[in-house]
Amino acid sequence: TPWTNNAPVSLTGGTHTLGPITNTAAVTFTNATVTFNGLVTNSGAGSLAINGTTANFAGPQTLASFAAVTRTGGTVNIESSIDLAGGTLNLNAATGDWVLNGGSILNGTINQSGAVLAFSSSCSNRLSNITFNGNIAPSTGTSRIRWNNVTLNGSVAPTGNASVNVGFEGNQTLSGTWDTSASTGTLVFEMQTAGTLTIPSGVSVTGGNISFGSVCFGNNMTLINNGTLRSNVANRNVTLGSPVIAFTNNGTLSNANAGGFSINSTTPWTNNAPVSLTGGTHTLGPITNTA
Numbered sequence: 001t002p003w004t005n006n007a008p009v010s011l012t013g014g015t016h017t018l019g020p021i022t023n024t025a026a027v028t029f030t031n032a033t034v035t036f037n038g039l040v041t042n043s044g045a046g047s048l049a050i051n052g053t054t055a056n057f058a059g060p061q062t063l064a065s066f067a068a069v070t071r072t073g074g075t076v077n078i079e080s081s082i083d084l085a086g087g088t089l090n091l092n093a094a095t096g097d098w099v100l101n102g103g104s105i106l107n108g109t110i111n112q113s114g115a116v117l118a119f120s121s122s123c124s125n126r127l128s129n130i131t132f133n134g135n136i137a138p139s140t141g142t143s144r145i146r147w148n149n150v151t152l153n154g155s156v157a158p159t160g161n162a163s164v165n166v167g168f169e170g171n172q173t174l175s176g177t178w179d180t181s182a183s184t185g186t187l188v189f190e191m192q193t194a195g196t197l198t199i200p201s202g203v204s205v206t207g208g209n210i211s212f213g214s215v216c217f218g219n220n221m222t223l224i225n226n227g228t229l230r231s232n233v234a235n236r237n238v239t240l241g242s243p244v245i246a247f248t249n250n251g252t253l254s255n256a257n258a259g260g261f262s263i264n265s266t267t268p269w270t271n272n273a274p275v276s277l278t279g280g281t282h283t284l285g286p287i288t289n290t291a
Contacts, residue, residue: 002038005046020059029053040065050074056101063087063108071096077103077120084108084130091115091134100125100145109133112154119143123167123216132176138162142185144216146192152176158183165215167192174199174227180207181233187211190243191219201251204228208236208259212244220245228252231259231280240267249273255280 005023012030020038021027023046035056042048047068055071058079065082066089076096081104082089089105091098093114100119104126110117112134119125119138126146133153136143139160148169155177158164163185170193180187186209189197197212199205204227212223221244228251231238237260240247247263248270255261258279263269267285274291 023048029055036061040069042068050076057082057103063089066095070094075099077101078105079103081106091117100127104128105130119145119164123165128169136164138164147172150175155179156187158185158187161185163187165190167215167217168195168197168221169193170195172197174203174205176203178203178205178207180210183207183209185209188213188215189221190214190217191221192217194219194221196222196224198224199227199229199251201226204230205238206230206232208233208238210237211239211241213239213241214243218243223247225249225253226251228254230254230256231261232256234258236260237262237281240264242266246270249275253277 002020006025008026010028011032014032016032016034018036022041024044026047028049031052033054035058038059039061050071052073054075056077056079060080061082063084076098078098078100079102083106086108088109088111090111095115097115098117100117102122102124107129109131121142121144123144125144127150128148131151135154136156138158140162142163144165146167146169152175156164157179159182161184165188167190188211190213208231212221223244234257239262242264244267246268250272253275255277260280260282262283263285265285269285269287271287271289272291
């Protein structure tokens with residue numbers, strides 16, 4: 001049922017489930033739970049204030065849906081899709097942090113400045129055709145992301161006991177910096193759709209408890225390192241699991257602090273660049289070496 005709202009609304013407490021809204025006035029939810037199952041359209045003086053409230057955007061939205069949304073406390077969950085249509089989603093002090101919770105953000109730019117986009121443990125969280133300006137740095141829990149044509153201008157660097165799981169949709173090239181050195185959790189790279197994952201020159205994957213393997217999907221991966229793959233945490237490994245059907249190293253493969261490498265016994269490794277490993281325990285499959 002579409003709701004056209006032309007007068008101020010203030011709701012405190014309670015649980016509210018709403019369809020599509022066209023809003024031209026101030027709507028405020030305080031200490032409530034609200035689920036938007038349809039498109040939110042704020043026009044003119046229309047605004048949506050979420051104060052101490054859990055707001056679940058369960059219906060597809062556009063960038064315009066959030067043009068006049070502010071949050072003070074509470075949680076914003078994105079459970080459906082937001083098509084940015086080439087625009088920019090700015091997360092800042094006014095919007096507060098958001099959580100991608102089974103939803104998708106598509107076709108545009110995400111800027112983090114004073115607030116972050118967090119990720120739930122849902123295997124359905126998806127970024128597609130996105131330029132992501134900022135860092136992904138959870139400190140607890142497991143963050144899962146499906147990743148398609150994402151340019152990361154920042155880092156994925158969990159801390160504390162946080163883990164990150166990224167599922168790549170077919171052939172993908174990494175960007176940004178990936179570092180688990182400050183986390184006791186895991187970083188898992190896997191293929192949502194079988195394909196080749198390339199670490200290009202200038203991009204690094206560093207830390208321990210890093211696995212190229214399987215959590216949500218586990219389809220076949222061909223891994224090419226033209227950048228840096230580094231195991232630098234004592235008693236922890238960078239592991240290439242059974243989904244990795246071939247590994248080619250043309251870049252830097254290194255360790256520090258006796259970090260180890262574990263390559264599945266059936267995964268062939270073609271090595272075309274010098275490798276020097278000091279200390280650590282390393283388990284390797286078949287190697288074809290030209291360096």
